[in-house]
Amino acid sequence: MTVVASGGLTNLQDNRALNATPRGGFRPDIEGLRAVAVLAVVLFHANMPGVRGGFVGVDVFFVISGFLVTGILFREAAADGAVGLVRFYGARVRRLLPAAGVVLIATAIGAAVLLPPLQARQVLGDGIAGALYAGNYRLALRGNDYLAGDTLPSPFQHFWSLGVEEQFYLLWPVLIAATAWFARRRRIGSTGPFPYMVVLAVVAALSFAISLILTRTLPSWAFFSLPTRAWELGAGGMIALSAGVWSRLPKSVAALAGWIGLVLIVAAYSQLNETTPYPGTAAVLPVLGTALVIVSGCADTRFGVGRGLALRGMRAIGRVSYSWYLWHWPVLLLAPRVLGHQLGLGGSMGALMMAGGLAMLTLWLVENPARFAAPLRSSAARSLACGGAITAVVSCVALTLLVLVPAPVGRGAAAPALTLATPAASATPGVDPRDAVVRQLIAETQDAVAASAEIQAVPSNLTPSLADAPGDKAGVFTDGCVRSWRDVGQAECASGDPDSATTVALVGDSHAAMWHPAFEPIAAARHWRLETMAKVTCPLLDLPITSPYLGREYTECEQWRGQILTRLQAERPRLVVLSMSRRYGADFGFVSYDQAWVDSLNRLVGRLRATGAAVLVLGSVPDPRTTVPACLSEHLDNAGACTPTRPVAVDDAGIAAEQAAATAGGGRYADLTSLFCTAARCPLVIGDNLVYRDDNHLTVGYARTLGPVIAALADRALAED
Numbered sequence: 067m068t069v070v071a072s073g074g075l076t077n078l079q080d081n082r083a084l085n086a087t088p089r090g091g092f093r094p095d096i097e098g099l100r101a102v103a104v105l106a107v108v109l110f111h112a113n114m115p116g117v118r119g120g121f122v123g124v125d126v127f128f129v130i131s132g133f134l135v136t137g138i139l140f141r142e143a144a145a146d147g148a149v150g151l152v153r154f155y156g157a158r159v160r161r162l163l164p165a166a167g168v169v170l171i172a173t174a175i176g177a178a179v180l181l182p183p184l185q186a187r188q189v190l191g192d193g194i195a196g197a198l199y200a201g202n203y204r205l206a207l208r209g210n211d212y213l214a215g216d217t218l219p220s221p222f223q224h225f226w227s228l229g230v231e232e233q234f235y236l237l238w239p240v241l242i243a244a245t246a247w248f249a250r251r252r253r254i255g256s257t258g259p260f261p262y263m264v265v266l267a268v269v270a271a272l273s274f275a276i277s278l279i280l281t282r283t284l285p286s287w288a289f290f291s292l293p294t295r296a297w298e299l300g301a302g303g304m305i306a307l308s309a310g311v312w313s314r315l316p317k318s319v320a321a322l323a324g325w326i327g328l329v330l331i332v333a334a335y336s337q338l339n340e341t342t343p344y345p346g347t348a349a350v351l352p353v354l355g356t357a358l359v360i361v362s363g364c365a366d367t368r369f370g371v372g373r374g375l376a377l378r379g380m381r382a383i384g385r386v387s388y389s390w391y392l393w394h395w396p397v398l399l400l401a402p403r404v405l406g407h408q409l410g411l412g413g414s415m416g417a418l419m420m421a422g423g424l425a426m427l428t429l430w431l432v433e434n435p436a437r438f439a440a441p442l443r444s445s446a447a448r449s450l451a452c453g454g455a456i457t458a459v460v461s462c463v464a465l466t467l468l469v470l471v472p473a474p475v476g477r478g479a480a481a482p483a484l485t486l487a488t489p490a491a492s493a494t495p496g497v498d499p500r501d502a503v504v505r506q507l508i509a510e511t512q513d514a515v516a517a518s519a520e521i522q523a524v525p526s527n528l529t530p531s532l533a534d535a536p537g538d539k540a541g542v543f544t545d546g547c548v549r550s551w552r553d554v555g556q557a558e559c560a561s562g563d564p565d566s567a568t569t570v571a572l573v574g575d576s577h578a579a580m581w582h583p584a585f586e587p588i589a590a591a592r593h594w595r596l597e598t599m600a601k602v603t604c605p606l607l608d609l610p611i612t613s614p615y616l617g618r619e620y621t622e623c624e625q626w627r628g629q630i631l632t633r634l635q636a637e638r639p640r641l642v643v644l645s646m647s648r649r650y651g652a653d654f655g656f657v658s659y660d661q662a663w664v665d666s667l668n669r670l671v672g673r674l675r676a677t678g679a680a681v682l683v684l685g686s687v688p689d690p691r692t693t694v695p696a697c698l699s700e701h702l703d704n705a706g707a708c709t710p711t712r713p714v715a716v717d718d719a720g721i722a723a724e725q726a727a728a729t730a731g732g733g734r735y736a737d738l739t740s741l742f743c744t745a746a747r748c749p750l751v752i753g754d755n756l757v758y759r760d761d762n763h764l765t766v767g768y769a770r771t772l773g774p775v776i777a778a779l780a781d782r783a784l785a786e787d
Contacts, residue, residue, distance in 0.1 A: 095363040096130060098375025099356070101383035102328075103127050106335045108394045108421075112414035119338030122352040124227050125298050125345070126331060129356040131231060132302025139239055140262055140307060143246040149239050156446030158235050159453030164436035165428050166228065167456040169392040170197055171463050173221050176396065178467040180403040182700035183474045184532055189220050190468045196225035197460040199232035202290040209286050218693060221396035226290050233292045234299055241265065259307035266307070270300030281346035282552065289344060298345075298353050305360050312364035324362025324371035330355030341617025389425035389433060397421040473533040474699035478523025484514045484753030486774040500782040507775045511741050518752045519709075519744050524702045527754045529767050535695040538759045538766050540582045542598050548579045549601040551616055554625045556633070562589030562596040569595045569639040570780065571679075573630060575604050576763065578645035581684065583766045584773040585643070588780065597639065601626045603654075605646035607666040614653040634677060641680045641784050644670070648686040648720065649762060658686075659720030664727045671731030681733030682783040685724065687764060688715035688739065688748040694758040698750065708750055712739075715748040734783040741772055 103123035110120025143149050170193055177189040195204040205226050242262065249261040273296035280288035288294045305312070315323070334352040342348050363372040374380070383390075394417075401417045402408050409417060436442065442449045486507055530538045542548050547559035572578050572585055579600040589596035603613065604623035613620035634642060648658040656662050667683070674681045690710055697708035716739050728735040742748050742757065750757050755768040 093363055094376035094381055095370075095372030096134070096360065096375075097384035098372075098377065098380035099126065099359055099384075100130060100387050101380045102331065102375070103130075104387035104391055105383065107391065108418055110335075111395060111398055112418055113411065114414075117335055118340070119335045119342070121340070122334045122338060122344075122349070125334075125349050125352040126356045127227075128230075128295060128298040129302040129305075129353055129360070131234070132299035133306045133360055134302075135235070135238060136242070136262075136266070136303030137306035137309070139242040140259065143242055143262075144258070147246060147250060149243040149246065150446075151239050151243065152446045152450070154239050155235070156442075156449030156453075158232075159449045160437050160439075160442050161433075162228070162232070163453045163456045165389050165392060165433045166225075167197075167460050168428060168432055169389075169396070170222070170225075170460045173396040173400075174460075174464045174467055176400050177221055178471050180400050182696045183471050184699035185218055185696045186471045187468060187473065187533075188218075189222060190464045190471070192220045192222035192225075193464040194461050196222045196228070197457050197464065199225075199229045202226040202229035202233075202292075206287045206290040218696060219399060221399045224391070224395040230290075230292050230295050234296070237292075238299070238303075241269070263304060263307045266300045266303045270297040270304070273297035273300065277345050277349070278347065281343050285343065288346070294345060298349065301353050301357055302360070305357055305364075309364050312361045315361075315365045317365060317367045317370075320362045320365035321367040321370040323358045324367070327355040327358025327360075327362065328371045330358065339617065341614055343616065386422070386425045386429050389428040390422055393424045393428070394418055394421040397424070473531070474702060475531065476524035476526045476528045477702050478521065478525045480527040481518070481521065481525035481751070481754040484511070484755060484771050486510060486771065488774050488778065498782075500778065500785055504775070504778045504782060507778055508740055511772070511775060512744075514753050515740075515742065515749065516744050518749045519747050521749075521751065522704050522706055524698055524705050524751060525754055528751060528756050529754050530756060530759075530765055532695045532699050532756070535756055535759045535765060539763075540579060540766055540769075542579045542582050542600065543576070547598050547600065548576060549604075549626060551602060551613065551620075552622055553601070554622050555629060556599050556601075556626065559598045560595055561586055561598075563593040564595060566593050566595040568592070568641075568784075569597060569637065570641045570643065571597045571599060571634060571637075571639040572643045572645070573599045573606055573634070574644055574646040575600060576602050577647045577687070578643070578684075580763045581643075581645055581769055581776065583769040584776045585780075587770070587773055588777040592777075597637075599630050599633075603647075603650075605650070606630065606644060607646075607663065607670055609656045609662060609666050612653070612655040620654075631673070634674065634679070638677050639679050641682060641780060642674050643682045643684060643780065644674075645684040647762065648717070649689060659717055659723060664723045667724055668727035668731045671728050671733040675732040680783045680786065681728070681731070682780060683724065683728040683733055683735045684779075685721050685735065685737045685739065686717070687762075688712070688742045690715065690748070690750060690758050690761060693761045694750050694756070695760070698756075705749070705751055706747075709747050711747055712743045712745065716743060734779075734786065736779045741775060 103126035105123075106117055106120035106126075107123035108120075109117045110123075114120075139149055139154070174190060174193045177186050177193070181189060192201060192204065195201040201222060205223065245262050245265050273293055277288055277294040277297065280291075280294055312320070331352055334348075334355065338344070338348055338351070359371060359375075362370050367373075397417050397420055398409070398414060401413070401420075405413070436452075442452060488503060488507070524532075542559060545559075546557065549556060570585065570589065572582060579598060582596075582598055585596055588594070601623060603615065604611070604620070604626060606627055608627070611620040611623050612618065613623070650656060650658045650663075671681050671683065688710065690708075691714060692708055692710075694708065698705055701707040718739075721737055721739065725735040725737060742752070752768065753771070755771055756765050757768050759765045
């Protein structure tokens with residue numbers, strides 16, 4: 067999980083100018099609160115135990131930002147009847163863009179040099195989006211939410227909240243200025259906080275409602291977009307507008323509120339985690355806690371939490387927090403590439419210290435000089451021009467690097483295509499002709515696998531190309547046939563002959579759906595009706611399941627299983643083909659190949675056989691143990707560097723146990739290992755085919771290449787029934 071909080075990190079100058087409380091002036095407790103937030107975020111990213119929810123530091127910063135900026139804008143609107151938009155934007159540019167520009171350029175260069183070319187190209191696109199403060203929507207469109215674990219993290223990913231902040235800075239002053247204009251026209255008191263409070267309350271209520279809805283339905287948009295985060299900024303703004311009220315709280319009440327707020331923030335840091343649906347209702351915890359701490363600081367309390375937050379060390383961290391945040395994530399992400407190994411806890415702490423040193427240099431050499439430069443402070447127009455120049459330079463650097471890091475293309479000799487043709491049935495006495503066909507096709511494939519295992523350079527005619535591989539998905543992954551985490555039910559996803567008397571049901575999780583390109587031409591050739599029923603991370607086995615992605619019992623999977631079994635019993639297909647990933651670990655509540663898994667497979671096969679269907683269980687595909695396109699893009703001349711050994715990629719004992727269970731239940735089991743591996747290795751390129759599109763799913767091309775083998779296996783299962 068990658069988070070950043072920029073607004074609260076960037077308002078020190080605004081904080082000193084704030085005069086929304088009777089005490090007025092500088093709020094050292096807010097500077098210290100900024101330290102509490104950034105420490106949680108960076109320690110979370112360093113995998114520090116006990117800070118599982120440190121990512122919610124971003125919410126703390128959002129509330130701080132809303133409080134400081136709204137206070138400034140309201141005072142200006144109340145005093146002058148208008149808001150100086152150009153002046154405000156110029157101040158934001160001086161504060162944010164110089165440091166961000168330095169980090170963006172340094173990170174872009176580091177990514178281009180250190181990351182695999184395929185990943186580097188994706189990352190440089192993220193850098194351009196970050197420079198334009200649109201990275202949050204790039205992530206939302208990509209669906210890169212905190213429920214997805216198959217996307218490599220980007221060293222620019224933390225710029226998402228800078229995007230939220232900049233969008234807030236762009237729209238918030240316009241909203242305040244429009245409210246001031248309307249209040250003057252209607253003569254309802256533009257110098258008082260009431261009209262602004264009403265507007266912020268409406269905005270916050272709508273935003274919170276949208277956040278609740280999208281957290282359930284579109285989690286990536288809920289996490290990354292301004293409309294779903296605006297209520298957090300609005301909460302801080304409403305505190306600023308009512309600061310005079312809070313300043314009159316009894317000192318004991320204000321002190322108690324502050325300590326309760328700090329407890330809520332700490333509870334959020336320690337009790338929430340990456341599996342928490344977020345922001346949703348969970349975000350109320352850090353937002354309310356931050357609000358209480360800020361409210362407490364509006365009153366002068368002797369024993370309040372603000373005294374601790376205002377300690378010199380906390381304030382020092384708060385001052386450097388913006389630059390520290392900018393540096394810490396790319397340093398943590400790129401350091402393993404420099405060192406050649408993953409960082410342990412000690413290494414991560416060292417990386418954070420290095421990022422802290424870079425942050426102090428950035429503060430002294432970039433942030434403060436740019437913020438206080440007299441030529442820029444005296445002219446908002448010059449500040450805006452400077453910001454435009456920084457954005458242009460960063461974008462040009464990223465684009466240039468994108469050109470210099472070309473799309474990776476295989477350098478080896480063109481590989482022969484693997485083309486399997488179904489042989490004529492053998493008439494050997496005592497040999498089932500269908501068994502003979504299966505064995506002959508497997509032997510032909512094994513020859514190609516063995517030949518490919520000796521090839522080092524990635525073939526020049528690789529299909530699909532490494533650049534296209536991540537998007538090489540069967541249509542069922544994009545047309546709703548493969549149900550997502552929160553989906554239940556299964557619409558009819560049929561192909562082939564709709565009037566056929568032979569229905570074949572392909573059922574399971576995403577590993578069932580990845581075989582659809584193999585089955586689709588088979589169904590067309592044999593005039594079958596092919597029905598695909600699949601749901602992500604949801605094997606059909608009757609095992610209690612917890613989703614680590616959702617952070618709770620996977621009730622949608624259990625409901626879907628029941629619906630599918632009921633449907634299979636009603637439709638009575640001739641053949642049910644079962645397939646599922648074998649990468650389930652204890653965080654799901656069971657482990658692939660354990661006794662509960664094997665027993666459940668036996669029961670499921672027996673239950674399906676009772677419907678009258680033949681059952682074919684497809685064995686696992688080898689686990690490549692790497693994101694294949696990215697790894698090969700880094701080793702174009704030595705594909706073997708990415709190739710796993712067979713003992714690492716294949717669990718032969720688990721496959722044998724599954725085979726015994728499926729056979730005992732009355733079904734057929736297909737051990738597919740020989741279609742991928744030799745006795746020693748499991749090559750990632752077979753013939754001219756790239757085998758995997760990511761770290762576990764087959765490419766469409768290789769699934770289709772194996773179509774004749776799959777067809778022979780299906781024919782044999784149907785004939786035996």
